Amino acid sequence: MSDDKQQEIDLAALEPDGLIQLVTPSGDRVANVAFDPWVADLTSEQLLAMYEDLVVVRRIDTEATALQRQGELGLWPPLLGQEAAQIGSARALRSDDFVFTSYRENAVAYCRGVSLPGLVEMWRGTALAGWNPFDVGMASPAVIIGAQTLHATGYALGCAKDGVDSVAVAYFGDGATSEGDVNEAMIFAASFHAPVIFFCQNNQWAISEPVGLQAQRSIADRAPGFGIPSLRVDGNDVLAVMAAMRCALDRARTGGGPTYIEAVTYRMGPHTTSDDPSRYVDETERAAWAAKDPIARFEAMLDGLGILDAAARASVAAKADQVARDFRSGCLGLQDPEPMSLFDNVYATPHSGLERQKSQYAAYLGTLS
Amino acid sequence: MSDDKQQEIDLAALEPDGLIQLVTPSGDRVANVAFDPWVADLTSEQLLAMYEDLVVVRRIDTEATALQRQGELGLWPPLLGQEAAQIGSARALRSDDFVFTSYRENAVAYCRGVSLPGLVEMWRGTALAGWNPFDVGMASPAVIIGAQTLHATGYALGCAKDGVDSVAVAYFGDGATSEGDVNEAMIFAASFHAPVIFFCQNNQWAISEPVGLQAQRSIADRAPGFGIPSLRVDGNDVLAVMAAMRCALDRARTGGGPTYIEAVTYRMGPHTTSDDPSRYVDETERAAWAAKDPIARFEAMLDGLGILDAAARASVAAKADQVARDFRSGCLGLQDPEPMSLFDNVYATPHSGLERQKSQYAAYLGTLS
Amino acid sequence: MTELTLAKAIGSGLRRALLDDEKVVLLGEDIGKLGGVFRVTDGLQAEFGPDRVMDTPLAESGIVGTAVGLAFRGYRPVVEIQFDGFIYPAFDQIVAQVAKLHYRTGGNVKMPITIRVPYGGGIGAVEHHSESPEAYFAHTAGLRVVTCSNPADAHHMIREAIASDDPVLFFEPKRRYWTKGDVDEDAAAVPMGTARVVTEGTDVTLVAYGPLVPTALDAAAAALDDGLSVEVIDLRSLSPIDFDTVEASVRKTGRLVITHEAAQSGGIGAEIAASITDRCFFHLEAAPARVTGFDTPYPASRLEEHFLPDLDRILDAVDRVMGRENSLTGWTA
Amino acid sequence: MTELTLAKAIGSGLRRALLDDEKVVLLGEDIGKLGGVFRVTDGLQAEFGPDRVMDTPLAESGIVGTAVGLAFRGYRPVVEIQFDGFIYPAFDQIVAQVAKLHYRTGGNVKMPITIRVPYGGGIGAVEHHSESPEAYFAHTAGLRVVTCSNPADAHHMIREAIASDDPVLFFEPKRRYWTKGDVDEDAAAVPMGTARVVTEGTDVTLVAYGPLVPTALDAAAAALDDGLSVEVIDLRSLSPIDFDTVEASVRKTGRLVITHEAAQSGGIGAEIAASITDRCFFHLEAAPARVTGFDTPYPASRLEEHFLPDLDRILDAVDRVMGRENSLTGWTA
Numbered sequence A, B: 001m002s003d004d005k006q007q008e009i010d011l012a013a014l015e016p017d018g019l020i021q022l023v024t025p026s027g028d029r030v031a032n033v034a035f036d037p038w039v040a041d042l043t044s045e046q047l048l049a050m051y052e053d054l055v056v057v058r059r060i061d062t063e064a065t066a067l068q069r070q071g072e073l074g075l076w077p078p079l080l081g082q083e084a085a086q087i088g089s090a091r092a093l094r095s096d097d098f099v100f101t102s103y104r105e106n107a108v109a110y111c112r113g114v115s116l117p118g119l120v121e122m123w124r125g126t127a128l129a130g131w132n133p134f135d136v137g138m139a140s141p142a143v144i145i146g147a148q149t150l151h152a153t154g155y156a157l158g159c160a161k162d163g164v165d166s167v168a169v170a171y172f173g174d175g176a177t178s179e180g181d182v183n184e185a186m187i188f189a190a191s192f193h194a195p196v197i198f199f200c201q202n203n204q205w206a207i208s209e210p211v212g213l214q215a216q217r218s219i220a221d222r223a224p225g226f227g228i229p230s231l232r233v234d235g236n237d238v239l240a241v242m243a244a245m246r247c248a249l250d251r252a253r254t255g256g257g258p259t260y261i262e263a264v265t266y267r268m269g270p271h272t273t274s275d276d277p278s279r280y281v282d283e284t285e286r287a288a289w290a291a292k293d294p295i296a297r298f299e300a301m302l303d304g305l306g307i308l309d310a311a312a313r314a315s316v317a318a319k320a321d322q323v324a325r326d327f328r329s330g331c332l333g334l335q336d337p338e339p340m341s342l343f344d345n346v347y348a349t350p351h352s353g354l355e356r357q358k359s360q361y362a363a364y365l366g367t368l369s
Numbered sequence C, D: 001m002t003e004l005t006l007a008k009a010i011g012s013g014l015r016r017a018l019l020d021d022e023k024v025v026l027l028g029e030d031i032g033k034l035g036g037v038f039r040v041t042d043g044l045q046a047e048f049g050p051d052r053v054m055d056t057p058l059a060e061s062g063i064v065g066t067a068v069g070l071a072f073r074g075y076r077p078v079v080e081i082q083f084d085g086f087i088y089p090a091f092d093q094i095v096a097q098v099a100k101l102h103y104r105t106g107g108n109v110k111m112p113i114t115i116r117v118p119y120g121g122g123i124g125a126v127e128h129h130s131e132s133p134e135a136y137f138a139h140t141a142g143l144r145v146v147t148c149s150n151p152a153d154a155h156h157m158i159r160e161a162i163a164s165d166d167p168v169l170f171f172e173p174k175r176r177y178w179t180k181g182d183v184d185e186d187a188a189a190v191p192m193g194t195a196r197v198v199t200e201g202t203d204v205t206l207v208a209y210g211p212l213v214p215t216a217l218d219a220a221a222a223a224l225d226d227g228l229s230v231e232v233i234d235l236r237s238l239s240p241i242d243f244d245t246v247e248a249s250v251r252k253t254g255r256l257v258i259t260h261e262a263a264q265s266g267g268i269g270a271e272i273a274a275s276i277t278d279r280c281f282f283h284l285e286a287a288p289a290r291v292t293g294f295d296t297p298y299p300a301s302r303l304e305e306h307f308l309p310d311l312d313r314i315l316d317a318v319d320r321v322m323g324r325e326n327s328l329t330g331w332t333a
Ligand SMILES: Cc1ncc(C[n+]2csc(CCOP(=O)(O)OP(=O)(O)O)c2C)c(N)n1
Pocket: A104, A143, A144, A145, A172, A173, A174, A175, A176, A177, A203, A205, A206, A207, A267, A271, C029, C058, C060, C082, C086, C089
C-alpha cells in the first residue's frame, strides 16, 4: 500500500465528508474497501490486546477521577468516551515516532510506555511533567492550546532532514482548531511537506463551547484547502481509527507529507474534575453518544468473532484491577519535591542572577530550620 | 441579485478554481453569466472615471517613488501592477463601509478620499497615520502583517449588532495568509456570520518569498473549509474585480455573511523602495505579467468600445499631471511635528507617569533653547 | 451595602456596566452558559443575551483583535482571558494594536477595551495557571494596568476600567476570588489610578498589590507584635503607579519593602525601588527590599509555597530594612 | 583579523556556526535568496543550501514553534525575526514554550534556540521597525538575553549564543549594522554573560548596551573635556546582568547613570538601579539616574530624535548625579 499515487486517490475519494467506519455502534464489522487492508493483518491476540488497552485506560481514568475526589490530585481531565480514538491511533505508532499531545491524551501516554505514576505527576503537582520525552517518544503535555502542533511540525521537519522515516503526530482537540498556531502548523507542514499527522479528537466540546462555535463545517474540511489531505473517521471505532492512522503513517513514511485526521468522538465526562457540564451539556445528545460507546462496540465485535471468551474477559478484568491498584499506589507514592529543586533546570548552564537567588534562599531556609 | 439561495449557487459554481475574468489581457470583453450582471449598470462615464482612477493612482505611485529617491520620503511600497485590484474593489464600496488595510493599499486610500499629503505622512515620518479613519471609513494601515483582518471582523460584527448594512473589508496579501491572525479572522467571521469581506491581493510575492512557500493550493481554496465561500478573480481586470466585490458586498449586506476574494495579480515593482528584487525575481515571470497590465487592458477595452477618445485621454492625462503636482507639493508641505507632541495621545486621559516625563522634557528643552 | 465575594463583586460590576452603557459587550471563552471557569460572568448571558455576552472561538488573538474592531465601531468590549498564562497568544494584538492605536491615529480612534485576567498562584494549579504577567503590560506605553485586592475595589475598579477611554488590563487576584467583603455599588469610587494606604505606620513602608495585600496586612500585624509599625500600601494601579502616595510614605518611614508574586528581575518592584530611590534618596535609611517570586518559571504546585512570597519572607525583609540582625544579610537583588 | 561591519560580523559568525555544527539550521522570512532585509545572512543559503538556511512562511509563531520541534529533534535552530516589532506574534511560543521547556521537562529537553532580533530606532523607519522589546524577555525566566555593540562582539556572541544549550534572545543594534571594526574569528571570546568596562573612569559609572554604547562613549569623551571621568560599561548581557562588574564600578565612582532606548518604566534601567542600590547603598552619592526612551509608543520618525537618548541627555544625567547645578533637578523617574 505504499504507492503514493494509489493513496492519493484513496484519500481523495473519501474527502471531504465520508466518515470512515469499520465497526458499527452495535458491533457489526462493515466492509470498507479502502481501509480494510490497513487492519487486515491484525491477529486475535492483537485485537484482544487492543480490547485490554481500552478497558485498562478507562479504568485508569476512573481511578484518577477518584483520586482527585479524594484530594490526591489537584485536577484530572477525563478521557471517558475517547478511548478508541487514542488507543487506535497510538497503537499504530512505532517507538521511533514522536508524539506531541495536549493534556487529555492519557491513553496515548499509556501506550507510549509512560509509567503509571508518570501519568499523574503533573496533576498531583509533584512535577511539571511525569516523564522524559525521549524515553517514550512523547513530549510532555502542552497545556497552551494548540502550541504543540507546531512542535510536531518542526520535529517532523527534523526527521525529514535526518532522512529517517519516523513520523511526528500532533494530538489536539476541536477547540484547538481555532488557535492561530494550529493553522500555522498546517501551513508550515504543507510548505515543508513534513511527515506529520494532525490528529484532531473532535469530542464536540471545548469546555462549555460546542464545536459549532469553532467550525461551520466539518473539522476535516479545513486541511484540504491548505494542501493537506484529510480523513474523517469514527473516533469511537478503534479499528477505523487504527486503519486511518496506519494509512496516514504510511503516507508520511514514504514521502507523502502531512495528513490530517479528524476522529469524531464525544467527551462523555466533564472537561476536568473542576467542570460542571450540567450547565451546558444537552442530556439527549450525551445519551445518544453513550449508545456509541467505543468499548461496548468493540466488545460486541470481538464477541461476534468468538474471540472474547470468559477466560479472556477474566484476564482483562484482572489486568485492569492490577493496573488500577498499581496506579493508585504509584500515585500515592509520589513524593513532594525538595524545596531547593525549585531552582533546578531553569537553565542548562548556570545563570548568575538565579544562582544568587538560589543561594540566598538556601541560606534563608537554613535560618528557619 | 439579492436572493441568498441564488447567490450561494453562483458562488458554489465558481468555487474553487475558476478565475473570474471579464476582460482579457488584450482588452476583449468576455461574457460571464454569473458576473456580468454585477457591472451591467456601469455607464461610459463611470468606466472613464475608473480609467482615470487607474491612471491617477499609478501616477501617484510613480511620483511617490521619485519623492523617496529624492529623500523626501523614508520609504514607499509601490502598488505598480495592482491598480485594478485596488480600484475595482474600492470603487465598489459605499462611504459607510469601513476598510482595514495593509500598507500597500494607497489606491484604496485614494478612493476612500484620503487627502494627497495624507497618503504619504506615515512614509515621510511626520505622523504615524495620515488621516482620521472616521473621516474616510478606512483605518490607518496595519504594518503588522494580518492584524487588521481581525479588526475588520470585529467591526463587521459591530455593524451586524447595530442592525445596519455597512460592510467591513480586510485587505491583505498572499504572505499574510500564513499568519495565525488571518486564519483566526476567518474562524471568527464564519462563527459570527459577520458581514466582512476578506480581500486578498495575491501579488505572488511576500518580499522575496514566492506565494508557493505560503500556500500549496490556490489561496482562494482555503476559505471554503472554514465555511466561507470564496471567489478567485483576475486581479488585473478592474471590471471583474468590481463584479466580484459587488457580489460579495451584496451577500454581506443581505445577511449572507463573510466572503473571501483572491485577486490574482502581480507586484511589478520592488517590495518597497528599499528592496532589491533582482536578487530573487525571475525576469521571465515578470515579463509575462507585464503583458497582463491592468491599465493597458482596460484602455484597450475602452478603445474598442469607442469610449476613450482623444479628449478623454487628454483630460485624464491633465488630471494625472495635476494630481501629481498637488501630491508633490502636498508632500513637501508636510511639516515636522512639534517636539512636545511626542507625548500627545498616548492616552485619552492623563497618565501621571507620562505627564511627569512630559513636563520634565519640556523643562529640559527649555534649557537648551 | 451587600456582602459579596471578590468574584461576585466583579460580576456585579460587569452587570452594572452592561446596564449603564449599551455599548458594553463581553467576549471570552466559556463566559456564557458556564459563566466563566470562575463564574465571574455567571448569569450575565441569561440576563443580557448572547449578543452582549458572547462566547467566542478558542483563540485569544482573535478575541482581542475582534475587540479592537468592535472598539472602532464604538463598542466598549470587555474581554476575558481565561487564565493568566493564556494571554500570550494575544500579546501582539495587545501591545502592537490595542496599546498603540490611539497614539497611531493622533487620538482619533479610542480603544476603550478592558482585558480581564485572573492571575497569580497559590491555588495548586497545573502549569500556565498561576502566572503574574503584569510587568509586561506595565512596560507597555498606551496601556493602563490595575489590580484589585478586595471586593469593594474589585466592583468599582472594573466599572472604572470599562468606563475608561483607554485600554485597561484588569488583573484579578484569583486566589482571592472567594474573599468576602462589603460592597456599596452606589458609593463614590476612588479614582482607578491611585494607591491606597491600608494601614498607617511609621517605621517601614510595605507596598503590595492584588493577591499579596492580605499577606502584607498579616505581616504588618505580626510586625506590630514585634514592636514595628508598618505602613501598608495597596498599589491598585501598576500603570500609572501612584508614586506620590508611595513617596509621601517613604519620606515618613525612610524604609521600603515591595512584594509581588512575579519574578524579581524586571518586575514592578524594580520600577518602584528605582523611582522611589530617585525621589527619596536622602530620606532612605536602607536600600528598598524586594520580596518576590524567583526568576524561575512558576513551579509545580507542590513547590509553590516556596516560590510565593509569604508572611515570613516579608518579615525577613522588614527586619533587613530595619537593619536588624538577620541571617539574610546576603538576601538582596 | 578582518575589518567587517557589524552586520557582516554576525553573518560570518553564523557561517562559522553552520560550518562547526551540522545541527545548526537557520529559519526566517527572506533569509535565503534575499539574505535578509539587512543582508545579515547574505550568501549563506547559496553556500549551505535551502535545507540549512530556510525561508519560512510568513508567521512568527510558526517559525519559533517549528524551531522548538527541531530542537526536540536535536537541532540548533537560529531564528531571524525580521524586525523588533514583529516578535510579538511569537511571544507565546517564546515565553510559554521556549523559555519553559527545559524546566518543564526536568532538564530532559534542551532548547538551544537562538532568536535574532534587529532592534532599536534611529533609522527613520515607519512604525513597528524601531522597538526595543528586550525588557519583556529579560523578565522571562528561562531565557538568556544578550546584545552586542561592535563587530567583534557581534561575531563571537552570536557563536556563543548558538553554542549555548539555553535559548538566547540575540538583539542586534540595527542602526549600528554598518559600523566597522576588526574581527578576529579565532580569538578567544569573552563569556557571553559578562559585561565589559569599555572606558575606565572614576567619577561616574555609565551603563549602556547595544546601540547606545557608542553614544555613551561620546558622552564620556565630552565629559572628559569638562573635567569629568566617566567609566562606560557595555552590559552585553541583559539576562543575566553582570552585576558584579557594575557593582565594582559603582563602589569606585559612587554614581550611576543607565541609558537605553526602551521605555523607562519597567525597563532594564529599573532593574539595574534597584539592584545596584541594594548592593551599593552606602557607596552611592546620588540616586542612580536613567536616560531612556519615554513611556510613549515609538513615535513617527521625525520625532525620534526627541525620543532617543542622546549625548546631551546623557551629559545632563551625568551632571545631575554629580550634584551639579542643572536645570533638570526635576528630571527624575
Ligand atoms: C491558549 C489557551 N487558551 C485557553 C485555555 C483554556 N482551556 C483549556 S482546555 C480548553 C478547551 C479545549 O478544547 P479542545 O481543544 O476541544 O480539547 P478538549 O478539552 O475537548 O480535549 C480551554 C479553552 C488554554 N489551556 N490555552
